[in-house]
Amino acid sequence: MTRTLPTRTTHVLLDLDGTLTDSxxxxxxxxxxxxxxxxxxxxxxxxxxxxxxxxxxxxxxxxxxxxxxxxxxxxxxxxxxxxxxMFDNSVFPGITDALTELREAGATLLVATAKPENYARQIVEHFGLDAYLARGLDGVHGADPEAVHETAGKEVVVERALATAVALGAERGQVVMVGDREHDVHAAAHHGLPTVGVAWGYAEPGELEAAGAAAVAATPAELRKLLTS
CATH class of the missing domain: 1.10.150.240 (Putative phosphatase; domain 2)
Incomplete structure (x- = not known):
């Protein structure tokens, strides 16, 4: 089921691998x-x-x-x-500009990743991405590193990130997930959230659309426009 984007997005939950960084x-x-x-x-x-x-x-x-x-x-x-x-990795071109512009437009940014949270925080800090997040490194939500058999952990991560967003003043109808794979779309939909897919990540052709993404951004600049228009 495809969910529509809100008329005003105030809080954005960002995937890490394939969305912010080329890991x-x-x-x-x-x-x-x-x-x-x-x-x-x-x-x-x-x-x-x-x-x-x-x-x-x-x-x-x-x-x-x-x-x-x-x-x-x-x-x-x-x-x-x-x-x-861990650090054989890089921030995708245009991402920091998009994050800057989203912040300037008033969006509150958080990370929601299936990567173990201890790794995610190290990577976010290494690349200076914590500067764009609400609560800095405390705005990074990841999987439990002890849950080595976890198969559906993204829903749990999105739930925790959404709880942080609500604590920061979000209404559910103004929160959007951003990710590059179908599991991002499904996890967000589990909590009633729409997803903007990103085309520069690791999805197969048509994967995001088939999963029900509300829109797919071809570039970070287009992502910014979708979330602020």
């Missing part, structure tokens, strides 16, 4: 190392790229790993990610 190089490299170190066959880079964004447990299940096997692969991945993959 695929580091994630894919660390996944490749993690599968090998844990003794599992390494999926193709094309398959590993689909891991960027969704809850990690769900992605492991899609390649046939569950239970102790998934836990071992995730632990090996995280060791490599912490050592070298």
């Amino acid at each position: 695929a190089p580091g994630i894919v490299a660390s996944l490749r190392a993690g599968f090998a170190d844990a003794g599992f066959a390494v999926p193709s880079d094309e398959v590993l790229r689909t891991f960027v964004g969704p809850p990690l447990g769900a992605s492991m299940a899609r390649v046939g790993l569950a239970g102790a096997d998934a836990e071992a692969a995730i632990a090996a991945y995280r060791r490599d990610f912490e050592a070298r993959g």
Whole structure:
């Protein structure tokens, strides 16, 4: 079901991977190392790229790993990610300009990501993105790092980010999710929120539209216009 954008957006929940930052190089490299170190066959880079964004447990299940096997692969991945993959990453061109303009237009910005919150905060701080967020690093909402088997964690993250938005004065009808994958759209819809999809992330062609995104922005500048017009 497609939800329409509010006539006035006051609070924006931003995905991280594929929306604010191009994190695929580091994630894919660390996944490749993690599968090998844990003794599992390494999926193709094309398959590993689909891991960027969704809850990690769900992605492991899609390649046939569950239970102790998934836990071992995730632990090996995280060791490599912490050592070298986390900052093999960059902010997408135009993002900081869009965030600046959204703030100047009066929007309150928060992060809602399926990435473990401890990693998300380090990345946001590393790239200085906390300067654009309400409450700084406390405006970053991520997954529980201990929930290694989590398959539907984005709904929980959006719930916490939405609660922060409401505490900051938001009305539900004025909150919008921004993300690059279908799970962003579905998690937002679970809480009655519309999503603006972004075309520069990791979605397959047509994925965001099929999931019910209210609109899809081709560029960060277009995203800003959609949220402030």
